[in-house]
Amino acid sequence: MRTIAALACTLLLATTVQAKSLDTSLSPAAAQKKLDALRSKVRTMVGQGKKPVIVFDIDDTLVRIFTKKQVPGASAFVNGLLSDGAKLIYQCARKESQRATVTDLLSRNGMPLNGSAELWLKPQKEKASAVEWKRSQKAQIKAQGFPVGFFDNEKVNARMFKEEFPKSCVFRLNIPAYYPDPGGTKTIYVIDNYCPTN
Numbered sequence: 001m002r003t004i005a006a007l008a009c010t011l012l013l014a015t016t017v018q019a020k021s022l023d024t025s026l027s028p029a030a031a032q033k034k035l036d037a038l039r040s041k042v043r044t045m046v047g048q049g050k051k052p053v054i055v056f057d058i059d060d061t062l063v064r065i066f067t068k069k070q071v072p073g074a075s076a077f078v079n080g081l082l083s084d085g086a087k088l089i090y091q092c093a094r095k096e097s098q099r100a101t102v103t104d105l106l107s108r109n110g111m112p113l114n115g116s117a118e119l120w121l122k123p124q125k126e127k128a129s130a131v132e133w134k135r136s137q138k139a140q141i142k143a144q145g146f147p148v149g150f151f152d153n154e155k156v157n158a159r160m161f162k163e164e165f166p167k168s169c170v171f172r173l174n175i176p177a178y179y180p181d182p183g184g185t186k187t188i189y190v191i192d193n194y195c196p197t198n
Helices: 002-021 028-047 072-084 096-108 130-136 138-144 154-163
Strands: 051-057 087-095 117-122 145-154 168-175 189-191
Touching: 028 051, 028 145, 028 168, 028 189, 051 138, 072 087, 087 096, 087 130, 087 138, 096 117, 096 138, 130 154, 138 145, 145 154, 154 168
Parallel strands: 051 087, 051 145, 087 117, 145 168, 168 189
Antiparallel strands: none
16 A cells, blocks of 8 residues: 555656746846747748748737737747748638738738738637647648657647657747646746747
8 A cells, every 4th residue: 555655746746846947047148049949940941941930829928918928038039940941831720701810910920921921710610728729730830840849838829739749849938828728848948038048
């Protein structure tokens, strides 16, 4: 009986430690190194004739939902990835009826929409949760090229992306999440913003 109780405590502790990791940001230097490495990977892939794809959530990942202002450094980072040759997907769980609002939000914060940067919104009649809708886009994301990076503020979304795309870099913006952490063992990088060493 004590062995079972000890095992249960060990599992609970491991889960707690893992969940906590999605609330602990990388140091500014480590975060900068990871972001720079992602851009370098994009440039390398483009040089090899491949199509690197980066997927961004919008609300509280690129733009703060309440202030409508960009997360520090978001515009420069997004535009840098575009100049590096990445294909960008803004994958937002808002409905299609909000396309004009979201497009304006991106535009006012310096995030371009063009042939290399697309906005994907939930269909108006879609009933799936945000995470399930995002999961359902896997084939469409892969059809765009090689998914190398994902950015989201929700722990559940970050965990899902890492499960679905284990070879990709997954970043979580350390902004309060609305849904609990389902737990997991794969590495997710937690950053405070897109210009950590400035």
